[in-house]
Structures are given as structure tokens and as C-alpha cells.
Amino acid sequence: MIHLQEGDMFTKVGSVIASFMFVWAMFKQYFPYELRDRLEKYTQRAFTFVYPYIQITFHEFTGERLMRSEAYSSIETYLSSSSSMQAKRLKAEVVKNNQSLVLSMDDHEEVADHFNGVKLWWASGKNVLKTQTLSFYQITDEKRYYKLRFHKKHRELIIGPYLNHVLKEGKAIKIKNRQRKLYTNNGSYWSHVVFEHPATFKSLAIEATKKKEIIDDLITFSQSEEFYARIGRAWKRGYLLYGPPGTGKSTLIAAMANLLNYDVYDLELTSVKNNTELRKLLIEVPYKSIVVIEDIDCSLDLTGQRKKKKEKEEMGNNNGNEEKPKTVKEERDDRSSQVTLSGLLNSVDGLWSACGGERIIVFTTNFIEKLDPALIRKGRMDKHIELSYCSFEAFKVLANNYLQIDTHQLFDKISDLLEETKMTPADVAEHLMPKTVPSNADVCLESLVEGLQMAKEEAKLKKEEEAREKAEEAATATATANGEAKLEENKDSVSGKE
Numbered sequence: 001m002i003h004l005q006e007g008d009m010f011t012k013v014g015s016v017i018a019s020f021m022f023v024w025a026m027f028k029q030y031f032p033y034e035l036r037d038r039l040e041k042y043t044q045r046a047f048t049f050v051y052p053y054i055q056i057t058f059h060e061f062t063g064e065r066l067m068r069s070e071a072y073s074s075i076e077t078y079l080s081s082s083s084s085m086q087a088k089r090l091k092a093e094v095v096k097n098n099q100s101l102v103l104s105m106d107d108h109e110e111v112a113d114h115f116n117g118v119k120l121w122w123a124s125g126k127n128v129l130k131t132q133t134l135s136f137y138q139i140t141d142e143k144r145y146y147k148l149r150f151h152k153k154h155r156e157l158i159i160g161p162y163l164n165h166v167l168k169e170g171k172a173i174k175i176k177n178r179q180r181k182l183y184t185n186n187g188s189y190w191s192h193v194v195f196e197h198p199a200t201f202k203s204l205a206i207e208a209t210k211k212k213e214i215i216d217d218l219i220t221f222s223q224s225e226e227f228y229a230r231i232g233r234a235w236k237r238g239y240l241l242y243g244p245p246g247t248g249k250s251t252l253i254a255a256m257a258n259l260l261n262y263d264v265y266d267l268e269l270t271s272v273k274n275n276t277e278l279r280k281l282l283i284e285v286p287y288k289s290i291v292v293i294e295d296i297d298c299s300l301d302l303t304g305q306r307k308k309k310k311e312k313e314e315m316g317n318n319n320g321n322e323e324k325p326k327t328v329k330e331e332r333d334d335r336s337s338q339v340t341l342s343g344l345l346n347s348v349d350g351l352w353s354a355c356g357g358e359r360i361i362v363f364t365t366n367f368i369e370k371l372d373p374a375l376i377r378k379g380r381m382d383k384h385i386e387l388s389y390c391s392f393e394a395f396k397v398l399a400n401n402y403l404q405i406d407t408h409q410l411f412d413k414i415s416d417l418l419e420e421t422k423m424t425p426a427d428v429a430e431h432l433m434p435k436t437v438p439s440n441a442d443v444c445l446e447s448l449v450e451g452l453q454m455a456k457e458e459a460k461l462k463k464e465e466e467a468r469e470k471a472e473e474a475a476t477a478t479a480t481a482n483g484e485a486k487l488e489e490n491k492d493s494v495s496g497k498e
């Protein structure tokens with residue numbers, strides 16, 4: 001006795017009907033036109049009656065330029081787990097820097113899937129379209145596809161929720177499996193290397209409450225697709241990280257990328273020629289990415305452009321002069337700084353809104369006060385995070401990380417010194433680097449205490465020096481004022497005598 005499963009039966013019925021259609025196509029020309037028309041109509045009805053399945057084909061390459069279809073690759077990834085369980089012939093691909101293996105079904109295999117209690121089938125296949133024979137080589141043009149088959153009574157469920165589920169799951173698995181990348185721009189092109197920065201929030205030396213606040217903000221953002229869609233805002237978030245050099249701004253960005261599993265696009269503004277190039281670069285940034293513009297205050301003269309323009313306009317209005325022809329130097333200056341503040345602003349909010357979401361933009365600066373308020377207003381840079389000198393709490397994270405200790409007799413002294421003097425986490429970390437093999441915590445902490453005492457001494461001397469300079473300036477100012485007053489007095493007495 002032969003047991004036919006639903007899927008097998010469908011295949012058999014399908015092949016019988018397909019054979020019939022083939023024979024019909026061969027011989028239909030011998031039938032009179034009217035009869036042929038009727039026969040065709042009835043055959044179609046019979047076909048639909050005995051063949052209650054709907055079939056959807058997803059081709060690997062689509063469009064005129066034959067781009068690889070995103071749907072095809074999501075389906076391939078989605079099917080990888082059921083393929084590895086069900087298919088007999090599999091294809092293997094190594095991803096994540098040779099660290100994991102992704103399996104997909106080979107051509108002409110079929111696997112079943114279930115969704116909300118409904119069974120459906122995915123089959124893989126290929127069409128060999130062209131075979132060109134050149135003198136020695138044979139070129140075959142293979143077009144792969146996946147075919148989804150399901151009973152017509154489930155049409156709504158499959159075409160809507162099921163396919164959405166497949167595409168979403170496929171994308172999510174792909175993101176989990178991907179090797180993350182660090183992109184940098186060379187002019188208007190992105191090039192990448194593998195992103196392997198080990199920074200995490202655990203190893204980041206900042207206060208626990210601030211750390212929690214940043215983590216919560218990032219996680220909430222990454223899970224708020226529906227919220228952003230509902231309120232009609234682009235799904236993006238801007239962070240401004242500011243603070244002195246060596247306080248962990250770049251390290252925080254790496255920790256953010258590692259937490260969210262995003263790629264990093266490090267945008268070097270000074271090598272971008274103009275606003276058009278900038279727009280092009282930003283449009284190319286895909287979702288689940290962090291765009292970083294480091295040292296925004298130094299990148300371009302973005303800070304003063306608005307002000308300068310205003311000043312120029314005012315000057316023009318005041319004396320009514322016509323604009324002078326530009327000198328060669330002015331022309332050259334204009335050419336080298338063609339990305340403008342408004343260009344950057346437009347690219348950041350205008351265009352991003354138009355091309356999907358789940359992107360984060362981060363600006364860093366050492367001098368927040370130098371930035372144009374328009375650049376960092378909420379809505380563009382939604383969250384301003386200050387990274388500052390090392391507190392005792394931050395030091396304890398570093399000590400745990402570098403020396404694997406939570407307590408030490410020198411901790412109290414270090415706590416006092418950190419309150420009295422300013423030292424960046426980068427400098428503290430440098431003292432905690434191993435000085436011997438194996439590393440000795442006492443040696444490192446003593447080096448830190450010494451460093452802090454020196455820094456305290458230097459700060460004291462600097463303060464005294466500043467106070468002295470101020471006193472001298474004040475004395476000079478008083479002397480000048482007295483001298484001027486005397487001169488005036490003399491003048492008055494001379495004019496009185498006259």
C-alpha cells in the first residue's frame with residue numbers, strides 16, 4: 001500500500017495536470033477555434049477544481065539590473081533551520097569569519113513548514129535559461145527560485161501574516177549571523193573592514209546610573225518600530241557625546257554597536273566634497289547602523305558658518321557695497337569646504353526620514369559650546385551625554401576590569417585623590433596596564449596614586465600661576481588707569497591756566 005502525504009499527493013496531482021496541459025498545448029491547434037476556446041475555459045476550471053493549491057514563485061534575481069532579491073535571500077535564511085532538518089541535499093555557507101555555518105536546501109528539494117496550524121511547502125528549483133557555446137567554454141545561465149505552495153483556503157493568512165513573518169524572521173537571522181563591519185568613507189565611497197572592537201557596557205567606566213540610562217534608551221529605541229510609525233517620526237535617534245579627550249566617547253560608540261549588533265559607519269566629513277556627496281553617502285547607509293561623525297567641531301567650519309553668513313549679509317546691507325570679486329585664495333577656500341551646516345542638517349533629518357529607519361547618528365566633540373545650536377537641538381541630537389573625568393565609581397569599574405579586584409587598601413586614598421584632582425579614564429587606565437608579568441595590582445595602584453599626586457601638584461601650581469598672572473594684570477590695569485587719570489588732571493590744569 002502506498003501512503004501519500006498531503007505534499008506528495010499535491011506533487012502527483014500537479015504532475016498529472018501538468019502533463020495534461022502539455023499534451024493540450026501540443027494538440028490544441030487541431031481543434032476548431034470555438035471549441036478550443038471552450039475547452040480551454042473548462043480545462044482551467046477543472047484545473048482549479050482538482051488543484052486547490054496556490055503557488056507563489058520568488059526569483060533570486062529581479063528587476064532590469066538583475067539585483068539579488070532581498071525576499072529570496074530572506075527566505076533562504078528563514079528556511080535554513082527547516083532545511084537542515086528535512087532536506088536530503090543541502091548547501092553550506094560559512095559566515096561570521098569562519099565561525100558559523102549556514103545551511104540551505106539544494107536545488108529541487110522540498111520542505112514543509114507550519115504556520116498557525118496550517119501546513120505549506122517550499123520547493124527550491126532553477127531554470128537553465130541559456131546555453132551559449134563559445135569555442136571552448138559553455139556558459140549556462142541559471143536562475144534559481146523558491147516556490148511556495150499552500151491550499152487556497154489559506155490565501156489570506158499566507159499572503160499576509162505568514163509571508164511577513166518569513167521575511168522578518170529571515171532578516172533577523174541574517175543580522176544575527178552577519179559579521180559586523182566598520183565602514184569608512186573615502187570621498188563618496190564606503191569601504192569596510194571587519195568590526196571587532198571588544199568594548200562593552202560592562203567594561204565601560206562610567207557611573208552605573210548613567211550607564212543604565214544609556215542602555216535603556218538604546219534598547220527602547222531598538223524595540224520601538226511600531227511607536228515611531230504610529231507617531232509619524234523617522235525611526236532614528238541622535239546622540240551627542242561630549243567631554244574632554246580620553247573620557248571614553250569612541251569607546252562608548254563601540255559598546256553601543258556591540259550592544260545593538262549594528263554596523264558602524266564612520267563618516268569623515270573633511271573628505272566629503274559637497275552636500276550632494278554627503279547625501280549620497282547617507283542614503284547608502286542601511287538600517288541597523290550607527291553613523292558616527294567624530295570631533296564635529298573640527299570636521300568642518302560647521303560651527304560658524306551661519307554666523308559668518310549673517311555677518312557678511314549685515315556688512316553688505318550696512319554699507320550698501322556690491323560684492324567684491326573673490327580672490328584666488330577665497331575661491332580655493334570655498335572649494336575645499338563645500339559641505340555646509342545646512343547641508344549636514346538636511347542630510348541628517350530630511351533625507352533620513354525618506355529612507356527607512358533603525359539608524360543612530362552620533363556626533364562627538366570636545367567643545368560642546370562651540371557647536372551651532374541648530375546642529376544639536378533635540379530631534380536631531382536627541383540625547384546629550386557628557387563623558388567626564390574619572391570618578392571613584394568609574395575607577396572601580398576599571399580596577400575590576402584591568403586588575404580583577406573589587407577592593408584594596410589604596411582605594412580610600414585613590415577615592416580622595418580623584419575628588420581633589422581631574423584625571424581622564426584613559427590616563428587612569430594607562431596606570432592600570434600591566435607593568436609586570438603576571439600583572440601586580442599593588443604596583444599598578446601605587447603608580448596611579450603617584451600619578452594622581454603629581455596631577456594634583458601640577459593643578460595647584462597652575463592655579464597659583466594663574467592667580468599670579470591675574471594679579472599682575474590687575475596691577476598693570478590699575479597703574480595704567482592711574483597714569484591716564486594723572487594725564488587728564490595735568491591737561492585740565494594746563495587748560496585752566498590758559
Ligand SMILES: Nc1ncnc2c1ncn2[C@@H]1O[C@H](COP(=O)(O)OP(=O)(O)OP(=O)(O)O)[C@@H](O)[C@H]1O
Pocket residue numbers: 203204205206243244245246247248249250251252366387425426427429
Ligand atoms: N569611560 C571609559 N571606560 C573605559 N575605558 C576608557 C574610558 N575612557 C577612556 N577609556 C580608555 O581610554 C582609551 C581612549 O578612550 P576613547 O578613545 O574612547 O576616548 P575619547 O573620549 O574618544 O577621546 P577623544 O576625544 O580624544 O577622541 C580607550 O582605548 C579606553 O581603553
Ligand SMILES: [Mg+2]
Pocket residue numbers: 249250251294364
Ligand atoms: Mg574619540
